[in-house]
Amino acid sequence: MSPMNPPRTEADDAWSLVVPLKPLALAKSRLAAAAGARLRPWLALAFAEDTVEAVLNCPRVRDVAVVTDDPAASAALAALGARIVPDTPAAGLNAALAHGVRAVRSRRPHARVAALNADLPALRPEELTRVLDVARKFPRAFLADAAEIGTTFLSAGPGVELKPAFGGPSRLRHLSSGAVEITLAGVDSVRRDVDTGEDLAAAGTLGLGPRTAARWLSAAG
Numbered sequence: 001m002s003p004m005n006p007p008r009t010e011a012d013d014a015w016s017l018v019v020p021l022k023p024l025a026l027a028k029s030r031l032a033a034a035a036g037a038r039l040r041p042w043l044a045l046a047f048a049e050d051t052v053e054a055v056l057n058c059p060r061v062r063d064v065a066v067v068t069d070d071p072a073a074s075a076a077l078a079a080l081g082a083r084i085v086p087d088t089p090a091a092g093l094n095a096a097l098a099h100g101v102r103a104v105r106s107r108r109p110h111a112r113v114a115a116l117n118a119d120l121p122a123l124r125p126e127e128l129t130r131v132l133d134v135a136r137k138f139p140r141a142f143l144a145d146a147a148e149i150g151t152t153f154l155s156a157g158p159g160v161e162l163k164p165a166f167g168g169p170s171r172l173r174h175l176s177s178g179a180v181e182i183t184l185a186g187v188d189s190v191r192r193d194v195d196t197g198e199d200l201a202a203a204g205t206l207g208l209g210p211r212t213a214a215r216w217l218s219a220a221g
Helices: 029-035 040-056 071-080 093-107 125-135 170-176 197-206 210-220
Strands: 015-020 061-067 083-085 112-116 140-144 151-156
Touching (some): 029 197, 040 125, 061 093, 083 093, 140 170, 151 170
Parallel strands (some): 061 083
């Protein structure tokens, strides 16, 4: 590595992001009505690929750990540069996130970590940068989804437990747990997760990532 690009160390305060992903056969079930049963799992993979690639292009991010047991997703996301962490707890989303954080901190005990949804196909690295810059001011912080009911991002500083409470009305759960809500304007791509055809259309207005766009537009004819 050239002197102009020294290896990142813990001292540079870069982030490790943990991204959970269900087996593709089970992922994004509510999208089947819009995408069809055959396309749905491949759209879920495209969402994850576009999400992970955008995260890895964020200058504040050191690395990405994807927690998944899906072989196809593992191969595709590892090829992008993600570390694959097998979901050995197999006990749902929050257990997978806690497991991913343990895997990160087994290598870097004082890592600054954040959980991020895998279904952010319009994610922009510059918007994620703004979110991370605010999050680093607090021990724990989160960003609500576009509906202001769920959560797309939850962070924990060095030495702080993540305490994920994702799923359903998680915004209120994260607030009640003491995490600070990030209320930035202009970070819509970090808030726009996709569960339904309507969500995907809304993400499309922000600009879909290349893999999602290719799969969705080809299916749409």
